[in-house]
Amino acid sequence: MLLTVDNLNVEFLTEHGWVRVVDDVNFDIAPGETLGLVGESGSGKTVSAMSIMQLIPNPPGRISQGGIFLDGENLLSLPDEQLRQRRGRDIGMVFQESMTSLNPAFTIGEQIAETVRTHLGLSRRAAMARAVEALDLVRIPDPHQRARAYPHEFSGGMRQRAAIAMALACEPKLLIADEPTTALDVTVQAQILELLRQLQNRFDMGVLFVTHNLGVVADICDRVAVMYAGQIVETAPVEELFRHPQHPYTEGLLRAMPQLGQAGQRLQVIRGAPPVPWDMPPGCRFAPRCPYAKPICEQHPPNLEGDHLHGSRCPLHAKLSLRGTTHA
Amino acid sequence: MTAHASPSALRRFLRRFARQRLSLAGLGFVAFLSAAAVAAPLIAPYDPMAINLDRVLQGPSSSHWFGTDELGRDVFSRMLFAARISLLAALQAVVIALLIGVPPGLIAGLAGGYADSFTMRATDALMAFPPLILAVAIIAVLGPSLTNAMIAVGVLLSPTFLRLMRATTMSVASETYVEAARSIGCSEAWIITRHILPNVISPLFVQISVFAGVAMLAEAGLSFLGLGTQPPDSSWGAMVGRGFRYIDHAPSLILFPGLAIAITVLALYTIGDGLRDALGREVRTDT
Amino acid sequence: MLRFVLERLLAMIPLLLVVSLLVFSMVLLIPGDPAYLLAGEDASPETVERIREELGLNEPVLVRYGHWLWALLQGDLGTSLFSDQSVADVLLQRLPVTLSLALMAIAIALAISVPAGILAGIRPGSVIDRVVTVGASAGLAIPNFWLGLMLALVLAIRQPWFPATGYVPMAAGLGQWWSHILLPAFTLGFAAAAILTRQLRGAMVDVMDQDFVRTARAKGLPHRKVVVKHAFKNAAIPMVTILGVQANSLLGGTIIVEQVFGMPGIGQLAVASVFTRDLPMIQGVVIMAVFVAVLINLLVDISYGYFNPKVRPQ
Numbered sequence: 046m047l048l049t050v051d052n053l054n055v056e057f058l059t060e061h062g063w064v065r066v067v068d069d070v071n072f073d074i075a076p077g078e079t080l081g082l083v084g085e086s087g088s089g090k091t092v093s094a095m096s097i098m099q100l101i102p103n104p105p106g107r108i109s110q111g112g113i114f115l116d117g118e119n120l121l122s123l124p125d126e127q128l129r130q131r132r133g134r135d136i137g138m139v140f141q142e143s144m145t146s147l148n149p150a151f152t153i154g155e156q157i158a159e160t161v162r163t164h165l166g167l168s169r170r171a172a173m174a175r176a177v178e179a180l181d182l183v184r185i186p187d188p189h190q191r192a193r194a195y196p197h198e199f200s201g202g203m204r205q206r207a208a209i210a211m212a213l214a215c216e217p218k219l220l221i222a223d224e225p226t227t228a229l230d231v232t233v234q235a236q237i238l239e240l241l242r243q244l245q246n247r248f249d250m251g252v253l254f255v256t257h258n259l260g261v262v263a264d265i266c267d268r269v270a271v272m273y274a275g276q277i278v279e280t281a282p283v284e285e286l287f288r289h290p291q292h293p294y295t296e297g298l299l300r301a302m303p304q305l306g307q308a309g310q311r312l313q314v315i316r317g318a319p320p321v322p323w324d325m326p327p328g329c330r331f332a333p334r335c336p337y338a339k340p341i342c343e344q345h346p347p348n349l350e351g352d353h354l355h356g357s358r359c360p361l362h363a364k365l366s367l368r369g370t371t372h373a
Numbered sequence: 374m375t376a377h378a379s380p381s382a383l384r385r386f387l388r389r390f391a392r393q394r395l396s397l398a399g400l401g402f403v404a405f406l407s408a409a410a411v412a413a414p415l416i417a418p419y420d421p422m423a424i425n426l427d428r429v430l431q432g433p434s435s436s437h438w439f440g441t442d443e444l445g446r447d448v449f450s451r452m453l454f455a456a457r458i459s460l461l462a463a464l465q466a467v468v469i470a471l472l473i474g475v476p477p478g479l480i481a482g483l484a485g486g487y488a489d490s491f492t493m494r495a496t497d498a499l500m501a502f503p504p505l506i507l508a509v510a511i512i513a514v515l516g517p518s519l520t521n522a523m524i525a526v527g528v529l530l531s532p533t534f535l536r537l538m539r540a541t542t543m544s545v546a547s548e549t550y551v552e553a554a555r556s557i558g559c560s561e562a563w564i565i566t567r568h569i570l571p572n573v574i575s576p577l578f579v580q581i582s583v584f585a586g587v588a589m590l591a592e593a594g595l596s597f598l599g600l601g602t603q604p605p606d607s608s609w610g611a612m613v614g615r616g617f618r619y620i621d622h623a624p625s626l627i628l629f630p631g632l633a634i635a636i637t638v639l640a641l642y643t644i645g646d647g648l649r650d651a652l653g654r655e656v657r658t659d660t
Numbered sequence: 661m662l663r664f665v666l667e668r669l670l671a672m673i674p675l676l677l678v679v680s681l682l683v684f685s686m687v688l689l690i691p692g693d694p695a696y697l698l699a700g701e702d703a704s705p706e707t708v709e710r711i712r713e714e715l716g717l718n719e720p721v722l723v724r725y726g727h728w729l730w731a732l733l734q735g736d737l738g739t740s741l742f743s744d745q746s747v748a749d750v751l752l753q754r755l756p757v758t759l760s761l762a763l764m765a766i767a768i769a770l771a772i773s774v775p776a777g778i779l780a781g782i783r784p785g786s787v788i789d790r791v792v793t794v795g796a797s798a799g800l801a802i803p804n805f806w807l808g809l810m811l812a813l814v815l816a817i818r819q820p821w822f823p824a825t826g827y828v829p830m831a832a833g834l835g836q837w838w839s840h841i842l843l844p845a846f847t848l849g850f851a852a853a854a855i856l857t858r859q860l861r862g863a864m865v866d867v868m869d870q871d872f873v874r875t876a877r878a879k880g881l882p883h884r885k886v887v888v889k890h891a892f893k894n895a896a897i898p899m900v901t902i903l904g905v906q907a908n909s910l911l912g913g914t915i916i917v918e919q920v921f922g923m924p925g926i927g928q929l930a931v932a933s934v935f936t937r938d939l940p941m942i943q944g945v946v947i948m949a950v951f952v953a954v955l956i957n958l959l960v961d962i963s964y965g966y967f968n969p970k971v972r973p974q
Contacts (some may be wrong), residue, residue, distance in 0.1 A: 098878055133880030140878075145871040150893040160879045195969045211879070226926060423668045498678040504931065505912030506949040513942045514689045564706050590803055597805045598931050613806055617920075624813055631806030639801035 046114070047251040048097070049073040050217055053111035055092050057103055061323035065109070067093050068275040071349075074251040075217065081266035081283070082255045083298070088320060089275040093345065094221050094255045098132055115219065135162040137212030141224040143204035147196040153180070153193025157211045164215045179210035183240060202233035207239065216248055223255045238265050259302050263287065271295050274319050275329040281355040288369040291357035293335045296367040337365055386575050389651035396647020399640035406637060407472045410456040419447035421454045430623040440625040442615070446643070451607060452630060458608040459634070462523050462601070467581055469527025472569035474534030474635060479565065481535070482542025489539070496532035504529045508591065512600050519592075519608075522601035532582050538581060541573040579648040586641035593634050608632050664965070668958055676954070680732065683946050684725050687717075687939060700937075711741060714940075737947065738940035742933070747944035751928065757827050757925035758794070758914050759952070764841050765849035765910050766903075772849070773856035773893075773899075781864020781895070782887055792857060799854025804913055808847035808920040815843060825922030844921040848913050852906040859902045863895035870894070897968045904960040908953045 055067035063330045067089040074080045084090040095101050098115050099120070113120045113137060120128060132138075140146040147155060157176035161167050167175060180188035196204055205225060212220060222241065226234040242265055245252055250253040254266055262269055264282060270280040271294065279292040286339065298317040317334040318328055326333055328343040335342065339361065347360040359365070390396060409416065419437075425445035433442045439448035481492040499507070511525035545551060551568050559567075593610025595601035600613040609630040616626030695712040696703075716724045731738070737747035780792035816824035822843050828836040867873065868891055876890040915927035922928075926945055933941040965971055 100874055100877055129880050129882065132878055138875075138878040139870060140875060141872055146875045148872040148876065148890050148894070150967065151890075159881065159885075163879070163881055163885075197970055201850065208875075211875075494678065496672070496768075497675060498682060501675055501679055501950055501953060502946065503908050503910075503912035503949050503953050505909070505915050506946055509930050509934060510683070510686060510946045511914060511940055513937075513939065514686050517934060544712065586801070590801075593803050594805060596802075598916065598919055602936060610805075611804070611805075612810070617809065620809060620813055621817055625808065627809050627813075631803060631810070634806065635798070635802045638803075639797060642797065642800060646723075 046073045047076045047078075047116065048253070049098065049112075049114040050093070050306060051112040051114065053093060053096060053113065054109045055089070055096055055101060055106060056109045057106050057322075059323065063107075063109075064274050064322040066322050067096065070111075070272075070277055071276075072270050072277065072280065074075065074219065074253060076251050076340065077245070077249045078268065079139060079245065079252040079254055079266045081262040081269040082253060082272060083257065083259060083262055083269055084272035085319060088272040090255050090257075090272045091223055092255060093272070094223050095176050097221060097253070098136060098138060099128060118182055128165070133212075133217070133251075134215050135158050135217050136219045137215070137217040139205070139208050139212045139220065139222045139225045141227050143201060143208050143228065144196070147204060147208060151203055152193050152195055153199065153207045157192075157207070157214050160211060160214050175214060176210075179214045179309055180207065182213070182244070183207070183210040185210070202229055205229060205233075208239070208243070209237070213244060213248070217250065219251045220245070221253045221255070224257070225254075226261060227256070227258070234261075241265065248277065259287075259298055271298070274325065275322060276330065277349060277356075278331065278358040279350070279356065282315065285355055286369075288371065289355075290367045290369050291351070291362040292331075292359045293365070294331045296369070299370050300368075302370070329358070331359075336360060383571070383575065386651050390647050393650060396643050396650075399643035399647070402640040403637065403644070406456060406640075408458060409453060410460055413450075413453040413457060417447075417450035417453045419450040421446060421448075421451040421607075430619055430626075432623065432625055439629045440623060442612075442623075442626055443619055448629060449470055450613075451612065452609065452633060455609050455630065456609045456633070458519070458602055458606055459592065459610070459637070462519055462592040462608060463585045463589040465520070466523040466526040466530065466592065468582050469524055469533055470530035470584065470588075471581075473527060474531035474539050478535040478538025479542055479569070482539040482569075483546060483561065483565075483600070485543075492535065492539070496535055496646040499528070499532050505591075505594065508595060509600065512595070517600045518604065519596070519602045519606065522592065522595045523588070526588050529591070530588065533580060533584070536638075537576060538573060541576065542569050545569050545572050575648070575652050579645055579652060582641050582648060583645035586638040586645070589634065589638050589641065592628065661962075664963065665958070668961060669966055672954055672958075676950070679950050680729055680947070681725070683943050683950075684728055685761025686943060686946075688721065690939075707789065714739065714741065716968075732947065737944035740938055740941050742936040742938040742941065747940050750941070751944050751948050752931055754924060754926045754946070756829060757923055758828070758911075758918070758927060760837075760841060761844055761848060761912050761914055761917065761925060762907070762952075762956075765852065765913075766844035766907060767849075769849035769852035769856055769906065769910075772853040773860055776853075776893075777857045777899075778864055778887060778892060781861040782868055782891070784865050789861070790924050791890060792861065796854040796857045796861075796919065799850050799857075802850070804847055804851060805916045805920050807850055808917055811843050813849060827923045827925070828919075835902065840923075844917050844923060847920065848910060848917045851913070852910055855906060856899055856902060859894060860899045862899050864891060867891045867895045885923055897964070900960060900964050900967055904957045907956045908959065911953055911956075 050070060050072050053067055053070040054065060055290065056063045056065050056070070070089070070093050071187070072080060072082075082090045082094065092101060092106070096108055097109070097120070101108065108121060111121070120131065123131070145152040147153070154173055154176045157179055158172035161172040161175045162169065164278040165172075165239045177188045180192055185191050185203060189224050191199075196207075199207060209225070225241075226237050229237065244250070256262060266283050267271055268280065268282050269286050270277045271286075271292065272278065273294050277287065279290065279295045281291070286295065287299065290299060293356075294315070297313070297361065300313040301315065303312060315334055320330055320333070326343065328345055329335070329338070329347050341373070342360060347358050349356045351357055391601055423446060425441070428437070428441050428445045429443055430441065431437060434440070437447050437449065439452065442448055442451070477492050481489040489650040504508075508522070508525035508529055511528060512521055515521035515524065545568055548568075551564060554564055554568065592601055592608060592614070596608045596610035597617075599614060602608040607615075612630040613627050616623070616630070695708045695717055699708045699711050712718060716727060719727075735748055737751065739745070740747055740750060776792045776795070780786075780789040812824045815942075816822045823841055826840060828840050830837045873886060873891050876886045881890070893956055914925060915930055917923070918925040919928040919931060926948065930942060930945045933945065
């Protein structure tokens, strides 16, 4: 495995004391594979992704338990200096807001080149040439010229391309993309996804794709892990998850997804709101909103069950026949 | 923030201020100092003018807490009396700055157009002068005296009040309820007293307490140079100026008045910080 | 870049005109007959007449302003009423003292505030942060003349490590110049250092929370680079704005510091001229001070473009 996240727990210090916002999260990614991490905001998906790079601000956050293995090496037990050398070199990261995640005070070229200088020890000139190559790779026209531009001189889509160029400049083994297309409009979004797919094939990267949008997942991912209230509630290959969801929350998400060729059909929204992390339901965390909930659901916290292909945290999943979709 | 809510908004603002211990300590210190200055004739252990040539330039002792000056006068007693001048002078400068700054700021904010650009250019010009140079120039014209020095300091501080008034007035005047009030025929005076003044009063408080500190420092500096307080009166700054000559023999002549200035200014700034924090939350919750 | 500078200079002309008008009108604002007042009570009628002529008081106001401004543009600031020297000559002779004092003070203020502001701002609430915050509050409240006297007392009088007074030009030896300028420049720069530190600390606290700092970390840059390169360059933007204002008030502060350390600069001249009622000299001092302030602010404006590419001329 390229990346193994093992029993990850993350806590934040709030006015209610330490509360767990990521609870016993497990997943892994093979080289060349794309895993989609899906959930609403507050589900813990971004915190999980950030934890891999240990970018959770501390205080108030801390990784209280677990292991994060890159090529078998536990990143959590690495000294700071060695961890720093993995960041940007072995793992690249692309963030949601390209406007704020690029530094307004430096040129795009410089921001790419400094990564290369840091990790590959290239000279200033060679690093800049590499930056121009990277911009060319993400299909920014006239990359020589554009490398000298500042972020505010780029459009949103171009900035996100530049951010991808920056993350890929050192040809990392793993790319973490945190809602990289959410802030873009739909046509640009499609272009960026297509670009990511091509680059992934070219470099045989593993990709962790964090999103709240199941449509995007269908487009780009091989496997999916669905998160709810800090836990993974279901994990399966994309096709399988869409066709045969085994958790009522996943079914709810699929039903809330607009689908082509089904105009006029009313979208169904999941009723209620997710629980707050300092006041979790004692049993299944989705039970208070679940249309199928039985009294047993509210008694014991369920485990993620099933094989490595398809797992579900619903204690009733064998008895329910949930409806999927053929969209994927 | 509506005009009707303003009295209670002001109360909330003051209540939040009251929770800031450091600022309250600052306020307490300034109040205590003011009381001591007022009561100076009653509590001063010596007559501040009483010359005693047998005991000149002495260091602190149990009979003279802060020592004696070159004429054998008791420094502690003199400082109590000097506190009156230092505090009053700071107050005077701030009042002058308010008088010069607030009305034109109000007019510029309400009238806009030429009146506005004229006042803004005028404040630009005033702010182009290095502040103390401008003060010295004004004193050169009016002649060295404490009042003239404080007029100069008031002029220096006025552009900030003007800009604050103008900005607040402009933002309030563009609110719908003010336009509505105007459209139903309310007079400008009514709009100013009912809508604009209640909104500007809190930020004005912040600026006043900070500027009281700035004015006190400016007075001390000018009096140190001999351009402010004139003998036989004495402020803390003037005391340092006189003590300058005896720095080698009696450093306490400089030490204590200087400390008094620093502590009082710090107290005034701390009040300002507390008011600003109280205000900051007000702005955030109301928008 | 040249165009940017030229545009800024052109934009300053109206401001400088207003300033010149204000400075000129100082003569008009003197209560009573300025000539009598300036000459002193027991001056002869001839002296009064000479002063009247000197100030051009016999002509209409606008004509006088025109003459005065024309002379000013040619570098003629008039003649001192006290010493009969050319005001411009006296000022130019004293300018190096004041300028080196002010520039050194700015350098010292930056040398203190940049590291202090960064160290405090990256760990708000830490011990360093508390020490810096308390120090900055003290720096704002301590009167500079008092700070100067205390430094002189401890480091020049009690321990003769530095000369207590005077000034030695740079040409006479860098070491000598340095030892004479250090205490006064520190005294003058301390308050500015406090203000800049507070500003920079606040900006660093904000910037360290920004997304692009997280990106810089995610790229695997060393901590020092994340802070000093990525965070500081952005946090410096508001600081540069404040620096312009501080440079201005620093120039004013030279008046006091030159007095404390007995430096023969323009500030000392200004105070002396108030007592000798040497109005042309004061006017010259003010004009010169505003001119220097405007130049320093122009430099600050130019450096602003370095920190903030969004305002850079295309």
